[in-house]
Amino acid sequence: MMFCKCGVEIHPLRVELLKKWNKPLNCINCSVEQKVGGFMTSTGKTERELIISDMDIIDELHQKAARAGTGVSKGVKMRSF
Numbered sequence: 001m002m003f004c005k006c007g008v009e010i011h012p013l014r015v016e017l018l019k020k021w022n023k024p025l026n027c028i029n030c031s032v033e034q035k036v037g038g039f040m041t042s043t044g045k046t047e048r049e050l051i052i053s054d055m056d057i058i059d060e061l062h063q064k065a066a067r068a069g070t071g072v073s074k075g076v077k078m079r080s081f
């Protein structure tokens with residue numbers, strides 16, 4: 001489990017991508033990168049979440065989703081990523 005300097009836990013997938021890109025490991029609140037975006041996950045059968053994160057990460061997630069052929073859904077939870 002990784003934590004930002006402010007004490008907030010950083011999502012494991014975010015950590016993975018930040019490391020891959022040699023970027024500072026910080027949470028969305030401390031990120032000074034650029035605009036944020038949203039992405040709809042579909043990791044579970046019924047569980048769906050709207051992830052808010054840096055556009056770099058959102059773009060990567062959209063690309064992954066496009067390859068996996070996942071769709072969007074209603075009734076999502078929000079979370080920062």
Ligand SMILES: [Zn+2]
Nearest residue numbers: 004006027030
């Ligand atoms: Zn932080």
